[in-house]
Amino acid sequence: MASNRPAPEAPFVPSQPSGETFGYGTHRTDEGPWEEWNPTAETIRPVRGKHRVAKQRGGGFARSSTVLGVGVIAAVSAGGMASANTGKAPVSISMPDLPNVGSLISDDEPAQDAAPALASFGSETTTDDTSSSQATADAGEALRSRIMAQAESQQTQIETKAKAAAEAAAAKAQADAVAKAEKEAKAKADAAKEKAAAAAKEKAETARLAELATQYTLPTSSYTITSTFGQSGSMWSSGYHTGLDFAAPTGTLIKAVHSGTITEAGWAGSYGYRTILTLDDGTEIWFCHQSSISVSVGQQVGTGDVIGRVGATGNVTGPHLHLEVHPNGSSNGVDPGAWLRSVGLNP
Template sequence: MASNPPAPEAPAPSRRSTETFGYGDYRTDEGPWEEWNPTAESIRPVRGRHRVAKQRGGLARSSTVLGVGVIAAVGAGGMASANTGKPPVSISMPDLPSVGSLLTDDKEAAEDAAAALSSVGTSTDDTTQSAADAGESLRSRIMAQAESQQGQMESKAQAAAEAAAAKAASDAAAKAEQEAKAKAAAAKKKVEEEAKRKAEAERLAELAKEYTLPTSSYTITSTFGQAGSYWSSGYHTGLDFAAPTGTLIKAVHSGTITEAGWAGSYGYRTILTLDDGTELWFAHQSSISVSVGQKVATGDVIGRVGATGNVTGAHLHLEVHPGGSSSGIDPGAWLRSKGINP
């Protein structure tokens, strides 16, 4: 087998090598120079335990990755701030690997360090997105609260409107009920009045069968209470039926003759007393056809019309004295109460 030849020895350093910087020839004004060779006597002893970190070839590569990660993180943060237009937010830096881990020849460790540094930009984007989400959440809560308040106001307004409508309907129903009651009461009253009128008409019709007018073919010339100088009392005390002399005078109702004869200013007068005590006076007769104590029925002839006594013409003067009293009442009203219209 061939053996490798020994390497040539390096030439010994020349004395001329004292030209340290190589800027020219040896200068005597600066010399003499000697080559510095540190020895144990010239180097200050190191105290304590100090280690110089071993530099390896991966330093440059790790430094490059570190710079790229920082630039990416800063760029991402700046772009996020510029895009959002919102005030800056705090950036949460992830835990970076130790310098020792960066200064390594291990490729996988370097890539992990670069990924950790690149995550700074991602964290910034996440923070910006979180701030945007928080703002949107606050806006949503405010809008929801406003909508809730609006809904409550609308509910109150609707409830008030429904209450007002219910009250108006209740008032209208009460008014309608009152009107209905009033109409019913008026109708009932009308029916009652009609029934009463009908009953009174029936009663008067029955009385009319028992009563009659004192004469026929007459004219009412003077009424009860009429004032004048013709009467001694100053007013008329009866009802005058003007008729020709000799016209028949009839008993208005059944009763008993209690007086028949001359009576001064009344001329010839007949008094008929009814069963209830009412006295009917027939005055100014031309003749009398009955006598005292005689019973007569309705329509019986008791005398004739004349002009005796204080008169200005032939007529029948009729007076009505309830219970035989001296003062009389209106004969016309009394006759109407018996179903007879003079």
């Protein structure tokens, strides 16, 4: 007997539940089956300028509310950011009406209340956005005022510091000028003091020399200085001249230059006839080449007393008085001309 060939198994039976779960471990009646939906011009409503959401069926709104809420929040936030950044009213965003998300899940569940239109969010937040814009503007103005106040304060501080620095510089310059003037005045005063002191010293020295001049006298008169102390030459045994020569005619009087005691009187070889007068301070005055001696050893004489006469005895080339000065009786003499000037005499 002939039998019929079995019919091929259908690849998918929509009315039978699948053995696989959707994700919750059990099969749910609201998880399909789904209808294939190809949107056409007849199934999509035209945009009418307002945000609208089609009615949803069953629990479709519960599932799509999260996505829709995120989109609305993002749109409102974008409008608020734009208003905060630009200070202008938010721009409404138009979106095409979308098919009921719930219809993608189930056509058998009862319809629920339609979700609030997207356009209502913009209209409801207009007042709040205006207030927010005003608050933002007020905050911006307050911030601007604070920044300007800080800038003015900083400028004032800078000007104050600059003024203080200028005043300090001026004060320092003035102090330096005063110090310089005081220094110059002090220098002038010191110079005047030094000049006055020098003048006073010179005056005192002149007075002292004048006083000494009354106590000292030149050894002879009508003379000519022919040789000075320190001159070199072969005619002197030491190689240089050791005294001061007063050339004068033979027989010219020789006087004691100061008061003292005669410690030597007689012949002295190359010095000829020599008289030594020792002063009170121990200085010895030698009078040499005399033609005659008028005093004796141990005799006290005063200033200007005659002690002998000019001659040409000893090692000489002509009549003159050879005068030597030996401080404290030393063998080495000093310049007689300088010594005479030190006691107020000018040979």
